[in-house]
Amino acid sequence: METILKIGNLYKDFSGLEVLSGITVEIHGGERHAIIGPNGAGKSTLFNVITGLYKPSRGKIYFLDKDITGLPAHKIARLGISRSFQIINIFPLMTVYENVRNAIVSRFNCRFNCTTFLHRHRKIDQETNRVVELLALGDVRDTLASELSYGRQRHLELALTIARDPILILLDEPTAGLNSEETRSAVQLIRQVTEGRALIMVEHDMEVVFGLADRITVLNGGALLATGTPNEIRDNEEVRKAYLGRK
Amino acid sequence: MNNLRTYQLGLGIAGAVLMLLVPYLFPVMYIHLAVEILIYALFAVSFNLLFGYSGLLPFGHAAFFGAGAYVAALIFKNFPGMSLLLTLLITPLFCAGIAAVIGFFCIRLKGAYFALISLAFQMFLYAVAMKWRSVTYGDDGMTFNRPDLHLPILGTVSMGSIQNVYYLSLAIVAIGVLACYLFLKTPLGNSVVCVRERDIRASFLGYNVFLTRYIAFLVSGILAGLAGGLFALFVGFVNTACIDINMSMSVVLMTVIGGTGHFLGPILGTAFYVVFQDWISSLTKHWWILMGTFFIVVVLYLQGGLISLVSIKKIRLLVSRWSKEDGNHIENR
Numbered sequence: 001m002e003t004i005l006k007i008g009n010l011y012k013d014f015s016g017l018e019v020l021s022g023i024t025v026e027i028h029g030g031e032r033h034a035i036i037g038p039n040g041a042g043k044s045t046l047f048n049v050i051t052g053l054y055k056p057s058r059g060k061i062y063f064l065d066k067d068i069t070g071l072p073a074h075k076i077a078r079l080g081i082s083r084s085f086q087i088i089n090i091f092p093l094m095t096v097y098e099n100v101r102n103a104i105v106s107r108f109n110c111r112f113n114c115t116t117f118l119h120r121h122r123k124i125d126q127e128t129n130r131v132v133e134l135l136a137l138g139d140v141r142d143t144l145a146s147e148l149s150y151g152r153q154r155h156l157e158l159a160l161t162i163a164r165d166p167i168l169i170l171l172d173e174p175t176a177g178l179n180s181e182e183t184r185s186a187v188q189l190i191r192q193v194t195e196g197r198a199l200i201m202v203e204h205d206m207e208v209v210f211g212l213a214d215r216i217t218v219l220n221g222g223a224l225l226a227t228g229t230p231n232e233i234r235d236n237e238e239v240r241k242a243y244l245g246r247k
Numbered sequence: 248m249n250n251l252r253t254y255q256l257g258l259g260i261a262g263a264v265l266m267l268l269v270p271y272l273f274p275v276m277y278i279h280l281a282v283e284i285l286i287y288a289l290f291a292v293s294f295n296l297l298f299g300y301s302g303l304l305p306f307g308h309a310a311f312f313g314a315g316a317y318v319a320a321l322i323f324k325n326f327p328g329m330s331l332l333l334t335l336l337i338t339p340l341f342c343a344g345i346a347a348v349i350g351f352f353c354i355r356l357k358g359a360y361f362a363l364i365s366l367a368f369q370m371f372l373y374a375v376a377m378k379w380r381s382v383t384y385g386d387d388g389m390t391f392n393r394p395d396l397h398l399p400i401l402g403t404v405s406m407g408s409i410q411n412v413y414y415l416s417l418a419i420v421a422i423g424v425l426a427c428y429l430f431l432k433t434p435l436g437n438s439v440v441c442v443r444e445r446d447i448r449a450s451f452l453g454y455n456v457f458l459t460r461y462i463a464f465l466v467s468g469i470l471a472g473l474a475g476g477l478f479a480l481f482v483g484f485v486n487t488a489c490i491d492i493n494m495s496m497s498v499v500l501m502t503v504i505g506g507t508g509h510f511l512g513p514i515l516g517t518a519f520y521v522v523f524q525d526w527i528s529s530l531t532k533h534w535w536i537l538m539g540t541f542f543i544v545v546v547l548y549l550q551g552g553l554i555s556l557v558s559i560k561k562i563r564l565l566v567s568r569w570s571k572e573d574g575n576h577i578e579n580r
Contacts, residue, residue, distance in 0.1 A: 051451060077453040091444040102441045105434050106453040112462070114435040121434070164452065 004029045004198055005050070005168060010059035012042075012049055019045045021222045023059070027168065032199045034209040037219035038243055043202040044086060046219070047170050050200075051083045052076040063168070077106075082166035084157045086173045086202075092146035096137050099145050099156055101128045103163035128163075134193065135159040151182045155189070162193050169194055171201040175208055187212060210234070218243060250567075266417060270410040278409050284521045285413075285420040286477045291501045291513035292424050293470035298499075299507035300431060301463040302443035303354075306362040307369025308498050310349065311342045311468040313490020314372060315475025317383060318342070320485035324391040331396045331406070335419065335476050342472025343465055345372075350464035354457055369495055376487050388486025406480065416477055423470050428510055430466060439463045500538065504545050506552020515554050 005027035012020040020042045027033050035043050048054045050061060052073035061069045068076055091099050104127045105111060105118070118124070132141055135155050140148060145156055154174065161169060174190060175183045187208055190199075203209045209216065209230075216233045218225040220242045226233060233239055265272075269281050290312050297303045319338045322329055349368045353361055376383045383389070393406035396415060404411050430436050442449045442459045450456050479485050488494065497520070505516015523541070528534040545552060 053447075072455075073447075073450040074453050074455045077451050083451055085448075089445065089448045091441065091448065093444060094441075102437070102449070102454075103452050105437060105441075110434040111438045111454055111459070112435050114430060114433040116434070117429075117432045118434045118437050119432070124434075160448070160452065 002029045003027065004064055005200075006060075006062040007046075007050070008060045008062070010046075010049065010061065011057045012045055012054060013057050019222050020049065020056070023219070023222075023224050025217055025224070025227060027198055027200060029167075029198055030196055031214045032194070032201070032212055034213035034216045035200060035202050035219060036204070036206075036209055036216060036243065037225070040221075041219040042222040043219055044172060045222075047083060047172055047200075047202065050076075051081060051170060077164065080164075080167035081170065082161045082164050082168070083170040084161040084172055084174060086176060088150075088153050088157050090145045090153060090156050090160060093144060095142050095144055096148070096156055096159075097128060097132060097141045100131050100137075100159050100163050101125075103160050104128045104131065107164045131159055131163045135162075135189070151178055151186075154178060154182075154186060158186075158189065158193065166197065168198045168200070171199065171203075173202055173204065175203065175205055183208065270413055275409055278413050280521060280525055282409070282413050282416050282481050284518050285416045286474050286481060287498070287501060287521060288514045288517040289420045289423045289477070290471055290474040290498055291505070291517045292427050292510075293467045293474065294498045295502050295507055295510075295513040296427055296431075296439075296463060296467045296470070298502060299512070300436075300443065301439050301460055301467075303357070303460065303464075304362050304499075305353075305495075306366035306499070307492075307495050308365070308467075308471060309490050309492070309494035310365070310369035310372045311346060311471035312475040312478070312494060312498075313369075313376065313487075314345050315339065315342050315472030316479040316485045316489045317376060317475075318472070319476035319479040320389055320391060321382070323394055323479065324389055327392065327394060329394070331394050331415075331480070334394070335473065335480075338476035339469040339473040342475070343469045345472075346465050346468025350461050350468070354460045354464055366492070366495065369490070370492070373487060373490050373492075376490050384486075386487050388484055388488075390484045393480055393483050412481055416481065419473065419477060423473050424514070427466070427470060431510070435459075435462065500542050504542060504552055506554035508551055509554045512552050512554035515557075516552060519553060 003026045007023055007025045010020055010023040037043055049056045052071055055070045104124050132138055137155055175186050178186055216230055217227045218239045226236050226239050270278055294308050297305055315338045318341045319334055322334045353364050356364055377385055395406055396404040406412055438454055438459045442454055442456050446456045501516045501520045502513040506512030527537050
């Protein structure tokens with residue numbers, strides 16, 4: 001399969017503290033790739049470096065053969081990389097519809113359009129409604145995002161992430177804080193909406209990871225411990241010692 | 248909903264008619280007050296585009312108002328033959344240039360840092376106005392004659408009469424306020440609000456946070472400059488008072504008292520501020536104390552500002568109550 005994201009020998013340090021040291025990973029088109037590791041392994045930092053929140057200290061990131069190392073977040077997003085956040089990051093004082101519409105406006109490159117009225121854009125309206133329905137948020141379309149239940153806010157977070165029709169999706173602990181039933185439906189939803197796209201996710205719930213991922217990368221202390229299929233990772237002695245424990 | 252629309256429309260038309268009739272209904276003194284309200288209303292709307300809609304609180308917004316006033320005054324004084332409308336076009340464009348420079352440095356910062364650096368730039372311009380005496384006449388200020396307005400069909404309209412100044416101000420302020428209102432209805436206006444709501448999220452959706460805020464800053468500077476130009480025309484005199492820190496603080500007070508959460512809030516706040524100031528300053532020369540006290544009360548107990556007292560929810564409630572009463576009335580018959 002074709003490689004869409006190539007991370008080569010990536011380093012990130014925060015004033016001397018090395019959080020990522022020499023990470024090399026390749027993500028293939030259409031695969032679901034999980035990143036696991038103990039707390040402080042550098043998973044979220046890796047996400048933040050890929051999506052442009054932080055600049056790497058060393059190393060290169062290529063997306064679709066284009067060097068995106070150190071590009072600002074909005075440019076990376078426009079290339080087709082979308083992400084969700086570990087701590088819910090939505091527009092709290094806007095309705096669900098308006099939240100999703102913000103993403104759709106950006107996707108249709110209308111961000112700086114000042115010659116038409118937003119509410120007259122049929123295409124934006126239709127596409128927004130489609131995404132709202134896709135994420136089963138139709139019944140709370142006109143509710144303020146801050147008034148949604150935690151589980152629904154997670155759905156909205158996912159809606160914002162996929163609304164741009166990205167090529168690569170990064171989900172940072174998409175089931176954090178959900179109960180087991182909500183987790184099951186979230187996994188179902190993730191599986192459905194990421195169909196045919198490449199997905200990288202950080203997740204602590206091993207059931208979710210081994211159920212969803214095609215390949216798994218294990219980080220420990222900022223370094224790459226192993227990459228492989230779920231079975232390979234399960235059988236890897238080092239990974240067991242560092243993270244999975246004996247089971 | 249339809250009822251509400253009707254009432255809104257009715258209210259709007261009544262307001263417009265009232266504003267058109269002001270010169271016929273009120274004595275000259277009040278027309279002066281009305282012009283003042285109009286000009287400051289545009290200033291406050293431009294301020295709220297930054298504070299309310301972009302989430303940036305500038306403490307030095309008088310920089311643009313004052314720059315507009317000085318530019319217009321210098322044109323009126325040095326080029327008395329220049330068309331008035333052209334002057335009122337050049338003025339905001341010049342302020343856009345100033346906003347482009349100031350914004351480039353300010354927009355990177357947020358919160359208190361943004362407030363303070365905008366104040367620093369305003370104080371710099373104040374110092375220029377104060378010290379560059381050969382051009383600005385320092386704190387003595389400069390007087391000039393109001394130029395007449397030459398219109399294609401109506402011919403020459405004298406700006407010597409306050410009625411005409413009122414109508415010109417009404418027209419230009421209406422255009423400025425409407426432009427700001429329509430701007431906020433466009434996708435770009437939505438981008439401004441979206442970036443205010445959560446800039447990190449917006450940038451990961453592809454929004455260029457800096458550029459979006461920068462554009463809002465430019466638009467705000469243009470509108471404030473236009474208000475300043477009108478102010479110079481209205482007063483016929485410009486000194487450093489229009490570019491000092493009091494002016495910057497006044498617009499904060501007007502906007503916050505009126506309410507930042509609604510587009511009309513700053514306009515209501517301005518009307519209240521100007522009328523209240525006019526009234527209490529005739530009673531005591533320490534009127535700032537009363538105004539300050541009122542400001543504190545609003546900030547502590549009425550955070551939505553005066554406009555929240557007439558919020559859309561309450562109007563909706565009233566309308567539904569009225570229509571219910573109407574219904575009962577008919578049933579009783």
